[in-house]
Amino acid sequence: MDMSQYLDIFLEESEENIQRLNEGLLSLEKNPDDKEIINSIFRAAHTLKGMAASMAFERVADLTHKMENVLDKIRNDQLNVNSDIITLLFKCVDKLQEMIENIREKGTEDAEVEEIIEALKNIEKGKAASITEKKVELEIEFNEYDKDIIKSALEKNYNVLKINVTIYKDSILKSARAFLVYKTLEELGEIIKSVPSIEDLEQENFENQFYLILITQKSEKDIKSKIEGISEVEKVEVERVKIKKDDRKEETVEKVEENKQKDVVNTSEVKEEDKNTKKVSQSVRVDLERLDKFMNLVGELVIHRTRLEQISRDFKSQELHETLEQVGRITTDLQDLVMKVRMLPIEKVFNRFPRMVRDLAQELGKEIEFVMKGEDTELDRTVIDEIGEPLVHLLRNAIDHGIETPEERIKQGKSSKGTVKLVAYQEGNKAVIKVEDDGRGLDVNKIKKKANQLGINTDGMSEQDIRNLIFLQGFSTSEKVTDISGRGVGMDVVKTKITSLGGSIEVQSEVGKGTAFIIRLPLTLSIIQALLVKVSEETFAISLGFIDRVIKINLSEIKISNNKEVIIYRNNVIPLIRLSEKLNLMEVELEEKFCVIVKVGEKTVGLLVDSLLGQQEIVIKPLGKLLQKQKEYVGATILGDGLVTLILDVAALV
């Protein structure tokens, strides 16, 4: 069977289950006695095992199998949850994650699991009674009691049959297979004996063959065909039992009834399981490529609608105009719909954070209460894919620099446990994500000092302006470089990333009370409102999201400050960028040009263009591989007249 076609879905579902494992272990650590949590962890490991085995990823299957063994011991109260076990299980999850990543990237698991499996085995053995192999003799010996029963059965004209069942050598779950045979026969008569014993059958202490003695009214042929109707049964032999009179060997009676009882006990948890009524909404999985295609088609439709609107204006037909309005409404709805389809809950990004926060807190000796809210807030999947990294950075900062050590907190009159909040919500057509801590807050004086060291003049800056300096490149106020946040990636990286997603970030902080970073992101990226401008002979689109305002300027208004061109607008000095220069285009001699004032984060810049062509809804299409290095553009779009127009990446230009 060609399995490669299932790889994507395998990877996707594996990730989901690894996530479930992580979440489960986190809650198990807090509630070690909660059976439902153990069950949910077990289920995740189990599902993973099944999928991995099917894809022949044996190490993943093996590891999850060993995890299951330990989990099974826990849920049967044969093993107590302690931090060692939790930590080991977390390690297993990390290992699984690593293997899944390797499979995604290289196609093979490529990881050492022996050590971790050994550790699991040791834990499992810690309390477990070792199962000793019992040699089973396949010879039927009847005791007196059996003989009495057989005799009386024969007297009543019942058939006493010895049924010799052989199942496939490579059958898995042989006990269950034997049980299936047992159960089937039980419905046809009374089983008075089994060799090996029921216990041995149950514990898989048999090769692939067993005998049962059945008292029945059915014929040998009936019995044979019934058993042959069970899968993985290789051979069935049925013969009549005769009793020799002098056979007098002692043997204990098999307590079939008792064994049944045991089964019920063994499996009683099953009923407990899966009672959590987590809402599963009706959904279909859609290939992302198809979704993108759908998006593109709707994009086309928008383009042609715009085109039609242009034509309609020329024709001045009322009827055409009305119909077009209708078409316009429908396209807008369709567009909204397809954008919603592309939206994913931010949960997908958030759900790995509790684990991360736990590990970090442990590593840094901090006590942290981590609160997440609004995981169901939806964002375009492009944003979802990109937002994880900046959030990781902000959370690390909050834990490392924000939250004080427990001792320090107590000294400050705070509770020893710090709180880090990650909150998402929708606000108009923006999604807001807040990373908040109740730690020491940003020290304005420290930032000032650092700024002065870097040669930044902070005179006349407001406190907020000073706080915003942390977003500058090379700025870090941490006194000691820790392993966690001091790896040279600073807040400037966070800011650049968020800006490139068309978003903004701001900081609020009060010394001693805490810090909050507020990120605002557009809900969707693919269809935007844009301003079309002309520079030299070329037309470009600029996303309205960045545009503060557009002003007409006379070239004589351009001043020079610090060797750079600026304009003064409402008493603000705004640096000017000549797009013609940035893009190496011919400068057109005009007395009056337009200045598009854009805001990227805290930066305000004026972009000088020759003329304005109007505002339009455009569909962003990515550029091909040959143009991947062109940071000036976020993509291109097709306008109503069919011409391709580049969309400027304002964040990269300024």
Added chain:
Amino acid sequence: MQIVIFTLGNEKFALDTKLVHGIEKMMSITKVPNAPYYVKGLINLRGSIITVVDLKTLLNKQNKDQEENIIIVEINQEKIGLIVNKVDEVIEIENDKIEKPVENNSYIKGIINLKEYIVTLLEGEALIEG
């Protein structure tokens, strides 16, 4: 194999038709400022935006003749347009007719000696990656 033969200046070149998605008439091309020298710009191919490469610049050939066609090739799952003077014909040739190139150039797959002229068979992937 099947090849498509085209003219670039006074030389004939060819590409494996397996790579070729279509042949378009020259159309309006949007310039991409600051793009690599061999990228001519972007075209709207029935709703898709495609990067167009100036093949003569890429191959370092002088040529002032009129450029009539854009050959749309698919390389590494991406469609790319190649500007040529003119597409001549599509022919079937035996693999053993392909001779080793004299120049050791990664984007030249081989030389084909047809009766009327000599054709340089190009290697699509190498053209774009190199």
Added chain:
Amino acid sequence: MPRVLIVDDAAFMRMMLKDILVKNGYEVIGEAPNGLKAVEMYKQEKPDVVTMDITMPEMDGIQAVKEIRAFDPNAKIIMCSAMGQQAMVMEAIKSGAKDFIVKPFQPERVLEALKKVLG
């Protein structure tokens, strides 16, 4: 063409099974991601045979077997189990499952079980 209902919480597993079945002349009339949905679909569709995963959210396979058998005592259900689920398979058999197959699925085993259960 025998009509089969596939029940498994992993879409991946459903895809695999479906692939095996469809290629071998079975008609997959539905797929359910949990026991609850399985019972509902069974009542609607009355399939000839059901392949039933054991551990699933909402309602597990064993409970689903019980409910389906309560609705249709002749229902033919094949459990889909993984290694290490012996006790649960037995419980399912007690509840009326006719046979079981073990993951990772081997197409020939799956087909054998179906053929035998359908008699």
